[in-house]
Amino acid sequence: MDIRSTLKLDNQLCFAVYACSREITKLYQPLLRELGLTYTQYITMLALWEEDHVSVKHLGQRLYLDSGTLTPLLKKLEHLQLITRERDKQDERSVIIALTEQGVQLQERALNIPEKLFCQVGVPTRQLDALRTQLTEIMNKVQLIPQNP
Amino acid sequence: MDIRSTLKLDNQLCFAVYACSREITKLYQPLLRELGLTYTQYITMLALWEEDHVSVKHLGQRLYLDSGTLTPLLKKLEHLQLITRERDKQDERSVIIALTEQGVQLQERALNIPEKLFCQVGVPTRQLDALRTQLTEIMNKVQLIPQNP
DNA sequence: ACCGATTCAATTGCATGCAATTTATTTGAG
DNA sequence: CTCAAATAAATTGCATGCAATTGAATCGGT
Numbered sequence: 001m002d003i004r005s006t007l008k009l010d011n012q013l014c015f016a017v018y019a020c021s022r023e024i025t026k027l028y029q030p031l032l033r034e035l036g037l038t039y040t041q042y043i044t045m046l047a048l049w050e051e052d053h054v055s056v057k058h059l060g061q062r063l064y065l066d067s068g069t070l071t072p073l074l075k076k077l078e079h080l081q082l083i084t085r086e087r088d089k090q091d092e093r094s095v096i097i098a099l100t101e102q103g104v105q106l107q108e109r110a111l112n113i114p115e116k117l118f119c120q121v122g123v124p125t126r127q128l129d130a131l132r133t134q135l136t137e138i139m140n141k142v143q144l145i146p147q148n149p
Numbered sequence: 150m151d152i153r154s155t156l157k158l159d160n161q162l163c164f165a166v167y168a169c170s171r172e173i174t175k176l177y178q179p180l181l182r183e184l185g186l187t188y189t190q191y192i193t194m195l196a197l198w199e200e201d202h203v204s205v206k207h208l209g210q211r212l213y214l215d216s217g218t219l220t221p222l223l224k225k226l227e228h229l230q231l232i233t234r235e236r237d238k239q240d241e242r243s244v245i246i247a248l249t250e251q252g253v254q255l256q257e258r259a260l261n262i263p264e265k266l267f268c269q270v271g272v273p274t275r276q277l278d279a280l281r282t283q284l285t286e287i288m289n290k291v292q293l294i295p296q297n298p
Numbered sequence: 299a300c301c302g303a304t305t306c307a308a309t310t311g312c313a314t315g316c317a318a319t320t321t322a323t324t325t326g327a328g
Numbered sequence: 329c330t331c332a333a334a335t336a337a338a339t340t341g342c343a344t345g346c347a348a349t350t351g352a353a354t355c356g357g358t
Contacts, residue, residue, distance in 0.1 A: 006263040007256065009195045009211065013277050014173045014266075016284040018192070019213045021170040022315075023291045024163045029317095040344060043167070046158045057306060062158065064168045067307050069345050076343085093306040093353050107156065114155040117163075121290050128162050131283050134276065135165040141270050142172045171345075178347095189314060206336060216337050218315050225313085242323045242336040 017135075027120065031113050035106060036080065040065075040073060042110070048083065048099055049107045055094040082106060166284075176269065180262050184255060185229065189214075189222060191259070197232065197248055198256045204243040231255060 009015055025039045032042050047062050048054070054062075060070055074097060077083045082103035088094035118125070158164055174188045181191050196211050197203070203211075209219055223246060226232045231252035237243035267274070 003260055004198075004256070007195055007259060008199055009192070010285075011281075012192075012195065012263070013281045013284075014170075014177065015192055015195070016281045016288070017166060017170045017173055018188075020284045020288050020291075021163075021166045022213060023288055024166055026316085027291060027294065028163065038343065039167075043158070043161075043164055046156055046161065046164070049153075050157055055306085056308095064171060065344095066346065068309080068347080069343095071308055073344075087307095091306085091354070095307065107153070110156060111152055114161070120294055121287065123287060123290060127283065131280070131287070132160075132162045132165045134280050134283075135162075135169045136159075138270065138272060138280070139165070139169050139172060141272060142169075142176060145176065145269055175346085187313065204336080205338095214314095215316065217317080217339080218313095220338055222314075240324070240336085244337065 027117060028113070031116060035109055040069075041077060044070075044073060044077065045082065045103070045106065045110070048097065048103070049110075053096055053098045055088065055096055057094065059097060077103075176266060177262070180265060184258055189218075190226060193219075193222060193226065194231065194252070194255065194259070197246065197252065198259075202245055202247045204237065204245055206243065208246060226252075 005011060028039050028042065032039060035042070037045065043063060044059070047059060051058075051062075056067055056070055056074065059074075060066055063070075074083065074085055078085050081100055084098050084100060086096050086098070088096050118128075121128075154160060177188050177191065181188060184191070186194065192212060193208065196208055200207075200211075205216055205219055205223065208223075209215055212219075214222075223232065223234055227234050230249055233247050233249060235245050235247070237245050267277075270277075
């Protein structure tokens, strides 16, 4: 087999994941626009609806995002009055993120989003679950790889 | 089942794809740094190594990127002397991207990247191929969904 | 208690992504 | 042929992502 075929775009898992991620994000846009959220803001709200009153660090570990991305994003959500940001009294280094009443209530308007997406894409649940499981497995493998530092 | 469980982060295929994409990109970073390329620049070079002398529009369709992203990125690759950008003589609206000699030769130094990544992640080829196939299927389904305009 | 190492969030700088608009060029209906 | 519509790239503006650095607070060994 030609060694160059290993560099073909359609043979790259990385490209399939990368392109798929962006296309899926675009699919969410019109639904999220109704909530006044961007995709990353939506993902952040998902995490907070599951677990409220968490530190920026904890949120970052959950979302695989660092403070460089989260700090401005959380300031935006604060400005939208969906969350509050307060220094942890026990450890002033940490900032605790908490949902406001508006933030809690927004979940009601988000409840039908997964169903709408599912209907649009039209792929069986079993297949979606299998895909998600495999991606999670890859994630876990990648996590174990020692990084440079 | 609790309807709210459909909003759980770990149940979202979108989040799995989104997070996995970013983690995989990070895995490429140290290898691409040796070539002096960013991840998106690398993906663009992959497309050009397969098919040279293509328009920005064609490249965009291949990579699922628009001119807003590609124009500055291609200018950067031009500055790195890996490609040239020239107006199409037959249709002055188009810009034709072509590899320079340096751009062609860079492929040699990229040939071992897929193998290195494969060894790092340690997931069987069969599984990676299956994953890629499923992602491609989702991509195709998503492509068929009529967009707002 | 002290102080160097560590931790956490914020900041800075750079590179995407993409919607929306603009500019230049081409197309095509009449 | 002519001009409005369509097309391609570039530009603008905004929102990420993330590496690297900074600043404030805490930890921990002595």
